[in-house]
Amino acid sequence: MNEHPRLTALAHGGGCGCKLAPSVLRELLADQPVAQVFPQLLVGTETSDDAAVWQVDDNTCVIATTDFFMPMVDNPRDFGRIAATNAISDIYAMGGRPIMALAILGMPIDKLPAEQIREILAGGRDICAEAGIPVAGGHSIDAPEPIYGLAVIGLCHPSELRRNADARPGDVLILTKGLGVGIYSAAIKKGALDADELAEMVASTTLLNKVGSDLAKRADIHAITDVTGFGILGHGLEIARGAGLTLRLRLADLPLLSRAAELAEAGFFTGASTRNWAAYGTDVTLPEGLAPWQRNLLTDPQTSGGLLVACAPEAAGEVLEQIRAAGFPLAAIIGTAETGPAGIVVE
Known part of the structure; x- marks a missing residue:
C-alpha cells in the first residue's frame, strides 16, 4: 500500500491558481524603481509582460523569465511536465525561442520520497527535451510545500x-487553448474528474x-501574451491597458475544455x-444577467494556458488556420480590439 500523501494534499493551492491577485501584485510593485534607465532593457515590469527582454545587439534580444508553483495534479511526472510547459511558455509568448532552463525546486523532503521528487524533475526534463533545450542547472531547498x-x-x-x-485598433483576438483548467483543478480536489477528463487537462x-x-515572424501579428493565473479577463486587461484600447470578447466564442461549463x-x-474578479472587475463590463458560474469561466486561472494573439483583421482567418495546423484544435477567434477606454466588454 502506498502510504505517501497525495501531492495536492501537501499544498494549500495549485498551479497558477497560487499566483498573487493582480491588485496585490500591483501594490507590491508600485514603488519599484523604473527600469527603463537601462536603454537595452526593452521590456521590464512596466507593462506586466510575460518576460524581461534585453537587447544585446542589432540582431539579438535575450528573453528571461521564471515561473514555479505548487502541484495541481498528484502524478509527480505530470506535475513536472505541466510546470515546465508553463514556464517555457513565457518565452514563446514574447516571440522567442528558448535556449536553456534552470530548475527551481522546493520539497518537503520529510514527507515525499526521493523517487517522487526524481519523477518531478524527470517530467520537467521531458518537456525541456521536447522544446529542444537542456536543464543546465538550478537550485533546491527544503520547503514545507512542494514547489x-x-x-x-x-x-x-x-x-x-x-x-x-502593442495591439492596435481593429485587431482580431485569437485564443489558442480551451479555458477551464482551474475549474478542472477544483474538480480534481473533490474527486469529480474522471480519468479521461484528467488526461484532457x-x-x-x-x-x-x-x-x-x-x-x-509575421508582421500582421501585433501582440501576444499567454493566459495563465489571472484568467482570460486578467490577461486580456494587460493587453487593453498596455495598448490603451477596449477589448470586446464574445462569451459564446470562447473555447472551453469539454466539461468546463458543466x-x-x-x-x-x-x-x-x-x-481575480475582486482585483479587476471594475474594468470589465459583463452582460446583464450573467450567471456567477459564467463569470467564473472568465476569471478562471489557467495553468499553462493558451496564447492570446492580436492580429490584423485581414489576416485572422489565415492565422487561425496556422495555429490549428500547429496542433491547437480548440483555437478560436474570440473578439476584437477597438479605440476606447482601457478595459474589457464581454458580449
Missing part, C-alpha cells in the same frame, strides 16, 4: 519581439506554445477566480 518550476532563457530578433502592449497543460515563435455550473471554481 517546482524553471527559469528560462530565450532569444529573438528585435523585429520578432512581441509585447502584450494534462494534454492541454503540457502542450508547448511553440507556435508563438512562428507567429512572431463543472462551473455545478459550482466548481477556485479561490483564485474570486480573487
Whole structure:
C-alpha cells in the first residue's frame, strides 16, 4: 500500500491558481524603481509582460523569465511536465525561442520520497527535451510545500519581439487553448474528474506554445501574451491597458475544455477566480444577467494556458488556420480590439 500523501494534499493551492491577485501584485510593485534607465532593457515590469527582454545587439534580444508553483495534479511526472510547459511558455509568448532552463525546486523532503521528487524533475526534463533545450542547472531547498518550476532563457530578433502592449485598433483576438483548467483543478480536489477528463487537462497543460515563435515572424501579428493565473479577463486587461484600447470578447466564442461549463455550473471554481474578479472587475463590463458560474469561466486561472494573439483583421482567418495546423484544435477567434477606454466588454 502506498502510504505517501497525495501531492495536492501537501499544498494549500495549485498551479497558477497560487499566483498573487493582480491588485496585490500591483501594490507590491508600485514603488519599484523604473527600469527603463537601462536603454537595452526593452521590456521590464512596466507593462506586466510575460518576460524581461534585453537587447544585446542589432540582431539579438535575450528573453528571461521564471515561473514555479505548487502541484495541481498528484502524478509527480505530470506535475513536472505541466510546470515546465508553463514556464517555457513565457518565452514563446514574447516571440522567442528558448535556449536553456534552470530548475527551481522546493520539497518537503520529510514527507515525499526521493523517487517522487526524481519523477518531478524527470517530467520537467521531458518537456525541456521536447522544446529542444537542456536543464543546465538550478537550485533546491527544503520547503514545507512542494514547489517546482524553471527559469528560462530565450532569444529573438528585435523585429520578432512581441509585447502584450502593442495591439492596435481593429485587431482580431485569437485564443489558442480551451479555458477551464482551474475549474478542472477544483474538480480534481473533490474527486469529480474522471480519468479521461484528467488526461484532457494534462494534454492541454503540457502542450508547448511553440507556435508563438512562428507567429512572431509575421508582421500582421501585433501582440501576444499567454493566459495563465489571472484568467482570460486578467490577461486580456494587460493587453487593453498596455495598448490603451477596449477589448470586446464574445462569451459564446470562447473555447472551453469539454466539461468546463458543466463543472462551473455545478459550482466548481477556485479561490483564485474570486480573487481575480475582486482585483479587476471594475474594468470589465459583463452582460446583464450573467450567471456567477459564467463569470467564473472568465476569471478562471489557467495553468499553462493558451496564447492570446492580436492580429490584423485581414489576416485572422489565415492565422487561425496556422495555429490549428500547429496542433491547437480548440483555437478560436474570440473578439476584437477597438479605440476606447482601457478595459474589457464581454458580449
